[in-house]
Amino acid sequence: MSSFENQLYSAEAIKALERYVIEVLQIPSSELMNRAGTEAWQVLIRHWPTCKRLAVFCGGGNNAGDGYVVAWLAKSAGLDVVVYALTAPERLSGDALTMYTRYCQAGGVTEAYSSSSLVQAELIVDALFGTGLNKPVTGLYAEAVQAINALAVPVLALDIPSGLHADTGMVLGCAVKAAVTVTFIGIKQGLVTGDAGDYCGQLHCAALSVPDEAFAQIKSSAHQVVQPKSWPKRLRNSHKGHYGHVLVVGGEVGYTGAAKLAGTAALRIGAGLVSIATKTAHAAMLNIDQPELMCHGVDNGLALQKLLENKDVLVFGPGLGRSAWAKDLFSAAMSANIPMVVDADGLNLLAESPLNKPQWVLTPHPGEAARLLGCTTKVIQQNRYQAVSALQATYGGVVLLKGFGTLIASEGDIAVVNSGNPGMASGGMGDVLAGVIGGLLAQGLPAWEAAQQGALMHGLAADMAVAEYGERGLLASDLFNYLRRLVN
Structure with a gap:
């Protein structure tokens, strides 16, 4: 070989x-x-x-x-x-x-x-x-x-x-x-x-x-991502603090599911603790059937800054929207000096107020990538390798461009993930991916490794679900138990 x-x-x-x-x-x-x-x-x-x-x-x-x-x-x-x-x-x-x-x-x-x-x-x-x-x-x-x-x-x-x-x-x-x-x-x-x-x-x-x-x-020019031979064995004398505390920020009215999916994914992939910062109006209801999630109502950026003080990883954007509230939270989140995953409307807000940060993972689909680069989706898709490299050069960190053959770029390197299937073309899949990457970051994986292994397992979990039930009707939440199997 x-x-x-x-x-x-x-x-x-x-x-x-x-x-x-x-x-x-x-x-x-x-x-x-x-x-x-x-x-x-x-x-x-x-x-x-x-x-x-x-x-x-x-x-x-x-x-x-x-x-x-x-x-x-x-x-x-x-x-x-x-x-x-x-x-x-x-x-x-x-x-x-x-x-x-x-x-x-x-x-x-x-x-x-x-x-x-x-x-x-x-x-x-x-x-x-x-x-x-x-x-x-x-x-x-x-x-x-x-x-x-x-x-x-x-x-x-x-x-x-x-x-x-x-x-x-x-x-x-x-x-x-x-x-x-x-x-x-x-x-x-x-x-x-x-x-x-x-x-x-x-x-x-x-x-x-x-x-x-x-x-x-x-x-x-690139490499295909492969699974590790094994994941590090957990010490018997360990506790939840050893596996990181993830804060998911999102969940505008009508879009609470996105934040919940991301938070649950982070838990299922092995994060020790997961909190959600969301609209006060529904914060108390968000964890009714997932009590392991700690949900907080935040009305402004100042409240978010206080919540960020003891967190290890930030997942910003699932179901966030682009309201004045979202923009205030964006300003507060971008001042945080911790590893973060930026997804969904977090990316759309970033397109409006560009920044370059070395320790984040950006996870755009082609439409979001087009907004980040100020071009059309067609231009992104005409040369995905060129697009992901341009995104990384502009915004720094690690960039993951979704789609068939998901591309992941760091400075000077590109990885390709070939797991996944068309059944994943349904709402919430990107939120789960953001949570998976956030959960891996919380457990100490560098951003480059967390993005690669997160995307690979996300696709493999979908492939396992499809092998059992078929492509049509695949839900983002169907991936959770398969993700747990894979990380173990």
């Missing part, structure tokens, strides 16, 4: 890795292409062992060469194979031409693809575009992509689904929807965020036996 398996790379970094392997380690490029095609073939027969009829769509670059290797191996194994070429094979060069020639010598059939081509297959192999694509797919290639997606058969994508941007994970006009993607050498950063979740299917990484020496020479 490689020590680099959880690293993510830009398309440019993958090119640099290939150059190092070819020029320094003296592994021929044709050998890498053979390995890529062979690994893809192994994935193919593992997922579709009974497949008899295969259609391979090939473009004009090295990705096409990988496709011709798969086609040759499938032909050699007795499958009925047709390659649909979108670039005339005689225009191929280098290794791709070599692989095409070998396929033809084995009796392989190649047809020029056109809009009238009648594709009949049990499985499609997508070898149209590799990681170099940086402009929208148009013309005959767009027609081919749309035709592939219209066929009621699964697709195996080689290296990356054609039409997906390797660095951002966003669709360039149109893209192939794959059931399985086998990516080569290293995982491209765009395969784990943005639109990628709806296009990659199950993701496999084939390192092509590239030695760790090569990976050590090239800097990755």
Whole structure:
């Protein structure tokens, strides 16, 4: 197992890795292409062992060469194979031409693809575009992509689904929807965020036996978060004071549930004590069915400052609103010199009064991120890596950008969380996440670790709940018992 398996790379970094392997380690490029095609073939027969009829769509670059290797191996194994070429094979060069020639010598059939081509297959192999694509797919290639997606058969994508941007994970006009993607050498950063979740299917990484020496020479752009092997064992001679006191600030009239969800999440993840500062009108009612929460009515910023005096962590924003009361509490909270999580309307108030603090965790969804950066949600989603880096540079601390492939940025580092599911698209999920991170901070985790592990467990808890009951109807409060299991 490689020590680099959880690293993510830009398309440019993958090119640099290939150059190092070819020029320094003296592994021929044709050998890498053979390995890529062979690994893809192994994935193919593992997922579709009974497949008899295969259609391979090939473009004009090295990705096409990988496709011709798969086609040759499938032909050699007795499958009925047709390659649909979108670039005339005689225009191929280098290794791709070599692989095409070998396929033809084995009796392989190649047809020029056109809009009238009648594709009949049990499985499609997508070898149209590799990681170099940086402009929208148009013309005959767009027609081919749309035709592939219209066929009621699964697709195996080689290296990356054609039409997906390797660095951002966003669709360039149109893209192939794959059931399985086998990516080569290293995982491209765009395969784990943005639109990628709806296009990659199950993701496999084939390192092509590239030695760790090569990976050590090239800097990755991000890493995937993994669970720790174990959590620290609690001493028998410990008490609630050892595990921190979290103060959740929020809960405008009509939005008390948000503050309560955050507070309960902090308790379930292991915080020793949790208090809630909220509107006096309902403070006494907030903990009726969760008596472990200590609820306080605060009418102004001065009252909040007094409440902050013996707290270890602040979670600011769940259900807060943007009233004069909320703004007064914001001013008081921002003067606190303790670790904090800022979420929801806390972020919207921060957008109005920007600050930079080193010891906080900001948890925006794309809409809140857009307000923080003064742009549109579309701009945020077009390049999530760039957006989270800009947020961190502007506001400091640790920034967590929610969405498929949640991104977490500190100064000079980015982590990606690949747990979670569409069932989480319901109210209150962000409040639970804020409470989880706050609870981990209270137990002594640094902000960088608390954000990563909090987001990972938040998603894993949702995955566990969905495995039992399904996606639709998943509630934020359904995560609590699973969170407790995970942290133990």
